[in-house]
Amino acid sequence: MIGLDANRIRAVVRKELRDFRRKRSIIVTMCVLPLLFLVEPVITIFLVTPSTSGAALQKSFILPLLYLLLMPTIMPSTLAAYSVVGEREQGTLEPLLTTPIRQQEFLLGKATSVMIPTLTLSYVAFALFLAAVRLLATPVVASAVFHDSPTPSRCSCWLP
């Protein structure tokens, strides 16, 4: 952070988040993508029968759980693409560059504004998944998801 002005970074983040909120296609994408990535793991977990053995049980839900990890990789690229294209489309880059903002501050602000909604949505999706498992899956499967191998909660620790 040496030499960077947090005030300017905050200004960029606040503006970007406001802009995202007002863009309908961004809102729709941010709602639909997590739901899509959530459906497959949830269905898979429900399809696993309680009689499945330990190793088979793990194998059956490791792959679908990877869908959840796609969320924090795909959603930021969508937002980042809009963030850059939007500046160019509206011709706002030139006035922006006439201000004292440094390139690093600008990029850091953009990156932070992309990270905040995608991380939040990813954690919300994980939380929904875990809630669904806890409330609706059979106790054996729920126990396997929570206590064995790479559960979403463990995966989520590595997200940032």
Added chain:
Amino acid sequence: MCPSISVPRDGMLPDSRSEAYNAVTAPSILRLARQGGGAGHAHNGRVWQVVIDGSVVGSLPSNETVDLPVDAGHHAVQVTSMRFLRSPKESLEVKEGQVVGLSCQRRPRHPFIVQRSIFFLVASLFKHDLWISLAPEDTVETGPETDGNGNRGRTVTSGALRSPDSATAITRVKEITSAPALDAKAGPAALAVCQLTKRFGQRTAFSEVSFEVAYGEVFGFLGPNGAGKTTTVRTLGSLIAPTSGSATVAGIPLSPQNGVEIRQHIAIMPESPGLYLRLTVTENLEYFAGLYGLHNPGPRIEKALDAVNLADRAGDLCGGLSKGLRQRVGLARTLLSDPAVMFLDEPTSGLDPVAAREVHNLILELRQQGVTIFLTTHRLDEAEKLCDRVAIMNTTLRTVGTPAGLRDQLFKKSLVVTTAEPVRDPERLFTSIKGVDSWHAEGPGSYVLSVSEPRAVAPEVVRGLVTAGADVLTIGETQHSLEDVYLELIAQDVEAHKP
């Protein structure tokens, strides 16, 4: 200093400008001394910013003393290097005629890197105003004085914070504040451009451009499409680097290292306002206020919107505004940071006459307040109305001067005479009148006389015509507009480039 090719400015600015200058000259001075610096600390080479009442008003290099004019009253002063490295706010009561001293320095760093890092993190999160100490020093009572040139100044009589070089400090004040200089000779130029050239590969955008703009001047920059006007503005705004040459913008040498500092002291309004269409007018201005580091932008935004008559549209989305209103929002944006130099790139482009007149009035108001304006325009009437001096450019600088001066340079003065009937022997009549250099007929009963002193010669011409039995209908001096000057110069260029 680069030899200037400009026509000298014709003396002092109008009286109204002098009054404006006196009005904005602050009665008291805040003197900040930055101690320590040089080798050893990574941040010592960085220029610190001085924040008074939430607004960045100047910069403070290592081991320098800076004088900042302030109004009498209560002020909150803070020095910041960056967001995580700043001093506590110091509250000061400044009386009229006082020079109030503050000394600031970076606190010594902890010798162990781990402790230093932990302290940095904790300070960043909770107490990040611990890193620069700011201590009040002796207050010096002084009275207003006037130097030989009529400029107001002060003499420091005592105090620990006496500037090591008072002249340097005062010069620095002129560099960092938007107070206008009354004459180019009275202080450093707001813009000093010397042999500046920009090439894109084989194509030359502009070549060997040299001129100076004084503080408080409205400087018009004219030229045909592709003449390099916008590229010049972008170069002076440190958006693109020049190929060769040098320039000083708001007292700061133009270089990639000084880009941020230069942009802190100027404002550029591009031809296209470039607003975020899904944000409201206020949100757009808040964003740019944040980028300029303004801490409490609300009052500034209101003031800027009032200035462009947009206060009632503050909550509207920019996407719903007309082109003229967007242009006005763009102008309000340039007003936010109280820039020392304002670059306006065709501010009335695409505006209807009423909106254009409002923009003109705003520029005239800014001129009254002493803001230096660099106006790029195609509209010659606009330049003639608003600008103290104009430069005409066509890749190279063709001429610089006052509109009246350029007219006198390019065109001979002449009288146009019309009579009821054609004069019988005009050759004998006009050559016999003293002061008439040459003449030609423009039609039956219409004559154009080249003269050096129209006011002195006109009565002689009338007397001569009456004596010759002619009935004089009209006599008047030919008025050349800036447009004539422009067309003449550009026509010369076209002629010169013909194969």
